[in-house]
Amino acid sequence: xxxxxxxxxxxxxxxxxxxxxxxxxxxxxxxxxxxxxxxxxxxxxxxxxxxxxxxxxxxxxxxxxxxxxxxxxxxxxxxxxxxxxxxxxxxxxxxxxxxxxxxxxxxxxxxxxxxxxxxxxxxxxxxxxxxxxxxxxxxxxxxxxxxxxxxxxxxxxxxxxxxxxxxxxxxxxxxxxxxxxxxxxxxxxxxxxxxxxxxxxxxxxxxxxxxxxxxxxxxxxxxxxxxxxxxxxxxxxxxxxxxxxxxxxxxxxxxxxxxxxxxxxxxxxxxxxxxxxxxxxxxxxxxxxxxxxxxxxxxxxxxxxxxxxxxxxxxxxxxxxxxxxxxxxxxxxxxxxxxxxxxxxxxxxxxxxxxxxxxxxxxxxxxxxxxxxxxxxxxxxxxxxxxxxxxxxxxxxxxxxxxxxxxxxxxxxxxxxxxxxxxxxxxxxxxxxxxxxxxxxxxxxxxxxxxxxxxxxxxxxxxxxxxxxxxxxxxxxxxxxxxxxxxxxxxxxxxxxxxxxxxxxxxxxxxxxxxxxxxxxx
Amino acid sequence: xxxxxxxxxxxxxxxxxxxxxxxxxxxxxxxxxxxxxxxxxxxxxxxxxxxxxxxxxxxxxxxxxxxxxxxxxxxxxxxxxxxxxxxxxxxxxxxxxxxxxxxxxxxxxxxxxxxxxxxxxxxxxxxxxxxxxxxxxxxxxxxxxxxxxxxxxxxxxxxx
Numbered sequence: 001x002x003x004x005x006x007x008x009x010x011x012x013x014x015x016x017x018x019x020x021x022x023x024x025x026x027x028x029x030x031x032x033x034x035x036x037x038x039x040x041x042x043x044x045x046x047x048x049x050x051x052x053x054x055x056x057x058x059x060x061x062x063x064x065x066x067x068x069x070x071x072x073x074x075x076x077x078x079x080x081x082x083x084x085x086x087x088x089x090x091x092x093x094x095x096x097x098x099x100x101x102x103x104x105x106x107x108x109x110x111x112x113x114x115x116x117x118x119x120x121x122x123x124x125x126x127x128x129x130x131x132x133x134x135x136x137x138x139x140x141x142x143x144x145x146x147x148x149x150x151x152x153x154x155x156x157x158x159x160x161x162x163x164x165x166x167x168x169x170x171x172x173x174x175x176x177x178x179x180x181x182x183x184x185x186x187x188x189x190x191x192x193x194x195x196x197x198x199x200x201x202x203x204x205x206x207x208x209x210x211x212x213x214x215x216x217x218x219x220x221x222x223x224x225x226x227x228x229x230x231x232x233x234x235x236x237x238x239x240x241x242x243x244x245x246x247x248x249x250x251x252x253x254x255x256x257x258x259x260x261x262x263x264x265x266x267x268x269x270x271x272x273x274x275x276x277x278x279x280x281x282x283x284x285x286x287x288x289x290x291x292x293x294x295x296x297x298x299x300x301x302x303x304x305x306x307x308x309x310x311x312x313x314x315x316x317x318x319x320x321x322x323x324x325x326x327x328x329x330x331x332x333x334x335x336x337x338x339x340x341x342x343x344x345x346x347x348x349x350x351x352x353x354x355x356x357x358x359x360x361x362x363x364x365x366x367x368x369x370x371x372x373x374x375x376x377x378x379x380x381x382x383x384x385x386x387x388x389x390x391x392x393x394x395x396x397x398x399x400x401x402x403x404x405x406x407x408x409x410x411x412x413x414x415x416x417x418x419x420x421x422x423x424x425x426x427x428x429x430x431x432x433x434x435x436x437x438x439x440x441x442x443x444x445x446x447x448x449x450x451x452x453x454x455x456x457x458x459x460x461x462x463x464x465x466x467x468x469x470x471x472x473x474x475x476x477x478x479x480x481x482x483x484x485x486x487x488x489x490x491x492x493x494x495x496x497x498x499x500x501x502x503x504x505x506x507x508x509x510x511x512x513x514x515x516x517x518x519x520x521x522x
Numbered sequence: 523x524x525x526x527x528x529x530x531x532x533x534x535x536x537x538x539x540x541x542x543x544x545x546x547x548x549x550x551x552x553x554x555x556x557x558x559x560x561x562x563x564x565x566x567x568x569x570x571x572x573x574x575x576x577x578x579x580x581x582x583x584x585x586x587x588x589x590x591x592x593x594x595x596x597x598x599x600x601x602x603x604x605x606x607x608x609x610x611x612x613x614x615x616x617x618x619x620x621x622x623x624x625x626x627x628x629x630x631x632x633x634x635x636x637x638x639x640x641x642x643x644x645x646x647x648x649x650x651x652x653x654x655x656x657x658x659x660x661x662x663x664x665x666x667x668x669x670x671x672x673x674x675x676x677x678x679x680x681x682x
Contacts, residue, residue: 015649015664047651047664184646186607192648224554224591225647227660263554265589268645282549282575284588300546342651344612349651372613381608415650419612428608435607435645 002035003081006054006061008111010043010196011228012189017068018051024072025053032076042197044111045351046098052111054093057083063090098367103329104353105337106314107190110197116235118243121200127245129316133208134253136319141212142168145315147323149335154180154271154308155383155412155492157334157401160315163305166295167213170303175215177206177257178280178299178306181222181229182264182271185384187343187415190351191309195222195229198313199236203246203259205312208319209305210257211250218259219299221276224266233261268385268439272491273306275441286441287491308413310339329355334400334411344381344417345371360395363416375420379428379508383412385435386496388503389425408503410496425508429501430458436497446485447494454481454501461512475514478505528566534559535567539574549575549585553592562593597640598633600678602626603657606643609650614667618654619643621668625675638679 007013007022022038029036044052049065053075062083064075071088078086090096104110113120121127133141146161167175179202183191194202206218222230237259240246248256267285269275274288277299298304314336318326327335334356340363342349347369354363360380364370371377379389388409397403404411419428433454440447457478461471482498489495505512538555542548552571556563563586572579586592604610604619619630626634626641633640649655652664658674666674 011647011662012649012652012664015652015655015662050652050664183648186605186646187609187650188646189648189650223648225644225657262551264591265550265554266591267589279550280547282547282585283581284585343609344650344653346651349653351651385608415609417609417612417650423612428611431608431611439645 002037004037004039004056005029005081006039006041006056007051008043009040009115009228010050010193011226012047012193013043013050013052014228016047016050016066020069021051021053021067021072024069028072028076029081034076034081036081039114041113042109042111042115043193043351044093044099045107045193046096046348047350048348049090053080055081055083059083059092061093063093063096064088065090098348098350098352101366102353103337103355105317105326105329106201106310107193107198107339107351107353108317109201110193110351113198115197115199115232116239118200118239118245121198125317125320126200127204127316129319130204130207130245131251133211133319134251134255138168138212138214141208141319144319144323145212148318148326149323149330149333150311150314150318150326151334151401152308153310153314153338153413155185155386155410157411160307160311163295163307164209164213166293167215167303167305170296172303174217174300174302175213176299176302176304177209177213177215177218177312178277178294178304179206179218179220179309179312180271180273180276180306181220181226181309182276183223183226183309183413184268184271185386185413185415187381187417188341188384188413189343190339190341190414192226192229193351194309194313195220195226196232199232200240200245201313201316202233202309203236203240205315206259207246207250207257208315209307209312211255213303213305215303215305216256216258218257219280220259220261221264221270221280222261223264230261230263237261267441268435269441269491269493272493275491276306277304284441286443287493289490310413331355331357331398332400332402334402338399338411338414340399340414340416342368342416342418345373345420346418347372354399356400357398359398360390360416363399364395364418368418371418371420373420373422375422377418378421378423379419379425379504381417381419381428381500382415383410384415385432386410386492386499387412387415388499389428389507390503391507408499410499425504425511426458426462426513429504429512430455430462432497432500433458436493440493444488444490444494446488447490447497450481450485450489450494451497454478454485454497457481458501458512471513475505475512528564531560531564531567532570535570539571543574549577549582553586557592561596565594599638599640600659601640601642601657602675603642603644603647605645605647605649605653605655607646607650609646610654613653615654618656618666618668618671622671625668625672639675
């Protein structure tokens, strides 16, 4: 019998040696005369198990991992291609608790399908959203997205439907759909997984956005640090064009939509939507003042929908199954699910898609299993480099845009970076300022100069910890500086760098030498 | 730089411009193609790009120098990128970077004495569940300890 063997092609699997494992499996199968079909699927997102090899059996897919080149011989000895017993056998993939407890809507196909196979995509509900969209009026599609409650998954959480509605209502010769795939936040990789592991989902989402708003041209702006995502998208676009899912007269309709991948060039601030548009126009990625918003005056001065990868990738499901299906997940004004990324010092790092409302404590322990180092968790940064550090007292707050805002924190793009008790939060605060100084586009003063002054003030504070009076003045100076950056910066780069800095200062003052015992200060 | 290589650069850039010079906002794709072909963007091609795209040389220079990815001089040997971002920091990236500097005998943005490696920082490779991560040439590596780093460098030296 010809068995299908899956070895992921996701960057996370490749970085753990998946290509070599795949080659060895093919060689060993040939040598032993075992007929297999090797499929390079996306990743399930259980990265501590990568490379996670799966085989198709009559009992469903059985997982083995993490598989090294050295394990391949013994896997064949154990007849793993028929689901045989082996030390690395994890049982049916879908029964692995980490996966089983998730609510995978956007990531339903992730790791299941061959990312570049159109038949595989279609067999798993692919293009159902596009087909339904072609039967609707543009305003009906926009209403569906509005009703779903979908908010921008890039971090700003602005309702996606409002942007679409504005672009639809703005007449223009040419409108654009731009996908922000400049996923620069440390601790995040859900965009990368989507582009590498389910690229047609993003293509379909952008195409629906085009039909809904009257845009006929789309750009995907991808980080240069993601070569595999760029390659997967380019190949997926080529195949989609050849089958009529992109290009002129989509699926025989009167709609046209074409897509182009543009490679970024290593500037973090280009993840800010207006800087991204400048970069797409071939300029330095300098932030634009708003208004006008991109929905009115966007790329090349035209009305432009600019959304994050996950936002656009969630649209096909919403249109296929209806807004209420999606809206039934979540809490408050945070509807649907969020692909959360567990990263940093964590035992079981990976992708956890859950409805809004899950707590950090559940994510850290029920999924993450605590730290990789085995030491206590000290601080958790949620929402990327511009997100706050959360101490244990805040880990029971439900993950919800408004609940986090009330803490002075952000959900952002759903990245969660765990630090154990060896972390020095004053140094992480300093790093936040240093990173801002490196990446600031330079247009506004609070960000450009404030970040450098911030590094200097933090250095003075940590150097001065035995002298209480100047220390208090320096701390006040740092707070004033943060206040200026929050209120005076043009975009989130300068405006949110104070989030990690102030949360570190407020929750971990001892790391700055502030709560030092009186006798130490004498 | 000799006149011959300069002429070769310009010939290559003219080819790229002939194909892509008409694209809207095409400067970044053009610069990427030039760098992919030459390993850097030599100063002598800037006037050519500027004149075809109807930009000033200052504008083209401004774009090249704004983006971290573009290099005005070629990298020596293979580029080793070590992630410095928070997730990797939580798993010892600072110590790994210090180790790499010592092992390669160079500072960040510098190159090893034998010219086989250029050391660069990178801010996130998207492998945050498997920190610390590095990119060696065009290969990604996850969960890189200092010891693993030495092995990877040794492997890279033996396979040109």
